[in-house]
Amino acid sequence: MATITPTRPADAVPAGAGPRKRARRSDDGITGYFFLSPWILGVLLLTLGPMATSLYLSFTDYDLFDTPRWIGLDNYARMFSDQRWLRSVGVTVLYVALAVPVKLAAALGVALLLNSKRKGQGLYRAAFYGPSLIGGSVSVAIVWKTMFSDDAAVDQVLRVFGIETGGWSGNPDFSLLMLVLLAAWQLGAPMVIFLAGLKQVPKELYEAAEVDGAGPWRRFASITLPMISPVIFFNLLMETIHSFQVFTSAYVVGGPNGQPAGTTLFYTVYLFDRGFGDYRMGYAAAMAWMLLLVVGLITALLFRSARGWVHYSGEKS
Amino acid sequence: MKGRLSRVAWHVGVLLLLAVVLYPLVWVVAATFKPSNEILGDLRLLPTEPTTANYERAVDGVNGVGIGRYFLNSGLLAVLSVVGTVSSSALAAFAFARLRFRGRSAMFAVMISTLLLPFHVLIIPQYIVFQRLDLVDTYVPLLIGKFLASEAFFVFLVVQFIRTIPHELDESAKIDGAGPWRIFWNIVLPLARPALVTTAIFTFIWTWNDFFGPLIYLSTPDKYPLPLALQLFIDEASGSDFGALMAMSVLALVPVVLFFLFFQRFLVEGVSTSGIKG
Numbered sequence: 001m002a003t004i005t006p007t008r009p010a011d012a013v014p015a016g017a018g019p020r021k022r023a024r025r026s027d028d029g030i031t032g033y034f035f036l037s038p039w040i041l042g043v044l045l046l047t048l049g050p051m052a053t054s055l056y057l058s059f060t061d062y063d064l065f066d067t068p069r070w071i072g073l074d075n076y077a078r079m080f081s082d083q084r085w086l087r088s089v090g091v092t093v094l095y096v097a098l099a100v101p102v103k104l105a106a107a108l109g110v111a112l113l114l115n116s117k118r119k120g121q122g123l124y125r126a127a128f129y130g131p132s133l134i135g136g137s138v139s140v141a142i143v144w145k146t147m148f149s150d151d152a153a154v155d156q157v158l159r160v161f162g163i164e165t166g167g168w169s170g171n172p173d174f175s176l177l178m179l180v181l182l183a184a185w186q187l188g189a190p191m192v193i194f195l196a197g198l199k200q201v202p203k204e205l206y207e208a209a210e211v212d213g214a215g216p217w218r219r220f221a222s223i224t225l226p227m228i229s230p231v232i233f234f235n236l237l238m239e240t241i242h243s244f245q246v247f248t249s250a251y252v253v254g255g256p257n258g259q260p261a262g263t264t265l266f267y268t269v270y271l272f273d274r275g276f277g278d279y280r281m282g283y284a285a286a287m288a289w290m291l292l293l294v295v296g297l298i299t300a301l302l303f304r305s306a307r308g309w310v311h312y313s314g315e316k317s
Numbered sequence: 318m319k320g321r322l323s324r325v326a327w328h329v330g331v332l333l334l335l336a337v338v339l340y341p342l343v344w345v346v347a348a349t350f351k352p353s354n355e356i357l358g359d360l361r362l363l364p365t366e367p368t369t370a371n372y373e374r375a376v377d378g379v380n381g382v383g384i385g386r387y388f389l390n391s392g393l394l395a396v397l398s399v400v401g402t403v404s405s406s407a408l409a410a411f412a413f414a415r416l417r418f419r420g421r422s423a424m425f426a427v428m429i430s431t432l433l434l435p436f437h438v439l440i441i442p443q444y445i446v447f448q449r450l451d452l453v454d455t456y457v458p459l460l461i462g463k464f465l466a467s468e469a470f471f472v473f474l475v476v477q478f479i480r481t482i483p484h485e486l487d488e489s490a491k492i493d494g495a496g497p498w499r500i501f502w503n504i505v506l507p508l509a510r511p512a513l514v515t516t517a518i519f520t521f522i523w524t525w526n527d528f529f530g531p532l533i534y535l536s537t538p539d540k541y542p543l544p545l546a547l548q549l550f551i552d553e554a555s556g557s558d559f560g561a562l563m564a565m566s567v568l569a570l571v572p573v574v575l576f577f578l579f580f581q582r583f584l585v586e587g588v589s590t591s592g593i594k595g
Contacts, residue, residue: 031497032418039409039428039472042465046443047431053442064445113331118324124331126581128338133584134573137526138544139566142551143345146559149357153344156360185338189588196589234592242594245435248528252548271437276533281441288437295435 058286063279075286085287087262088270095176095266096243099183104235107187111194112224125195132188140182141252145169148178169253172261179264182249190235197231198224229310237302244295247272267291349567353560371560375568379550380538384568391525391542391569394459398524399517401463402471406516407509409466410475411501415487425476432469444533458534459527463520471516474591478512479505515587518580522573543569 033040058075060068079085110128114121134140147153150167158165168174205223214222225232250258250266256273258265271291275284348356349371351364378384412418413425447458466472486508487500495503506513528544535541538549547569550562577584587593 028416028497029418032412032416032421035408035412035416035497035501036418036424037408038405038464039412039466040424042405042462042467043424043427043431046462046465046467047434047439050439050442050446051434053445054438057441064448110334113327113334116327118327120328124335126585127335129581129585129588130574130577131338131342132588133522133577134526134570137570137573138528138547139569140341142547142562142566143341146348146356146563147341147344151358152356153360156358160360185341189592189594192585192588193592238592238594241433241435245437248544251528251532252551268437272529272533275441276444281445285438285441288435288441292435292438299433 054285054288057282058289060282062282062285064281065279068282071282075283076290078283079287079290084262084265084270088258088265088267091176091258091263091265092244092246092267095179095246096240098176098180099243100236100239102180103184103187103239104190104232106184107190107235108194108232110187111191111198112220114191115195115198125192128191129188132186135182135186136248138248138252141249144178144182144249145253148174170260172263175254175260175263179246179249179253183243183246190239193231193235194228197228201227226311230312233302233306233310237299240298240302241295244291244298345563345567349560349564351560353558356559356563371564372568374558374561375564379546379553382538382541382546384543384546384565386539387541387543387546390540391544392572394456394531394542395521395524397456397460398463399520401460402466402468402520403513403517405464405466406468406471406475407506407513408501409472410479410509411505413472414476414479415500415505416497428469428472431467432473440533447534453534454536454540455534456540459530463524468520470591470593471520474516474587474593475509475512477591478509482508511583511586514580515583515591515593518576518583519587519593522576525573 057068059070059072061071061074062068114124114128131140146169148168149155150170152167155165155167165171165174168178201224205227206219209219209223245268246266247268250264250269251272254260254264254269256269256277258269267287268291271284271287274280274287344362347362347364350367350369351359352366352368352370355364376384378387409428413421413428443458444453447453452458462468482505486504490500490504525542526544527542528548531542531545532548535545538546541549543565547562547565550565
């Protein structure tokens, strides 16, 4: 499981190691920086430098050609009266609220189904994982848009059941739902992580519960869910952060204006349009910081809520 | 008897689900062999008269540039990205996992926090810098980060893997007089191969599918990788040619699918141990 482990002190020099060890420790100095030099260069030039610059730009009016003009918090204030910005926030929040639970539920469902020792398990696992790899590509977005367009596959199938939608990709009521389904289709990555978590649950717990007369639902709710709660938390965190940043499928399906009728005007699409469509670089930078702020806040809230529902085994309450 | 019945039920259930999941792929492959007017408005999955006309038009490419060119561009970007990411991540990971120097923990913490940073806060200044340096419409902005270990996921993945390699190996090599470079090259690198292979495969596939970077930095169709060529195809008047568009989409997916078929064990395990996003 991918938990973020800080550098362990155990890695360091053993206690009581004499001056020889200390000498070696300083030996590594230059070598360490040498090995790390690409990363240090990258983090300074491509991460920390740009971060500082974009924070500065977010307080300016800048069109890429004239000198940035300091306008304080204007960019941030302006967002709240910008109808398209508000729209993009609404679209994105709705998408995250739908896509994350749907995708995680689907991933958990498939993982539960595949979590039994049967023939072909590995093959099935790989097959369900496949769409995860291509799901973010332009190709799949095009396929999705076509498959869900008026008179295409999905429409035809629904018509058999007497449901008329007029195609999802052109219908404002369904366009976002279509992208939610695209997200759920890529259930592979969280599913594989769920499976790894399910394998860790001790079988004896189920046997003991069965002896006590607990039914399948009870066993799921009282054993499986709490035991895999760290994995649920990890997937929830990753999917939430990821979903806020969806771009390719939204842009390919809806273009820079989020067609139809702005229903696919995702936050990142609008940011791109502001920054690289009409060169409002200062405004786009402010939008990016707002996104960072909100995603950071939500991450913090998730971590806080985790204390209430995430149980780590070996932890005594 | 009961066990057998439940086994059959399980397989039927899984296969039904799988059919739903794989349906879009089957549908698009079938669609590419249909005449364009049959792709919409027809419930039949299989083409009545299979045709390769869509592929012929797809191979002709878009905007007077054949699809071969776009494949070459995508391939070049992907291969260079793999070389850059694997080498720079391995160097950085070795330093983080095995070497002692001042500020290591602090830098490791910075590396971990860049994992969660939305790249949107970086793209605007990065773009401005590359524009000032006159490097827009070249591959430099798309590749430089790969050579500078900017993908923290992979640095982290390799660090975690190197930590599982027994320290005794380095110690005995040290006693034999090996320096850090030898230990890195002759001991740690060969043993870290699974992590490096995972890194290479994911880098290839992500670069191959990447749309945002090329969309921002490239403006000459000659230099476009496949995802941009596809978008261009939609934007041009020929965007209504569903058949050719589908065929091009399928062709663009072929390398990814091949990678997946050959390396799925690495990919699936890479995900479950490191939580890489697909």
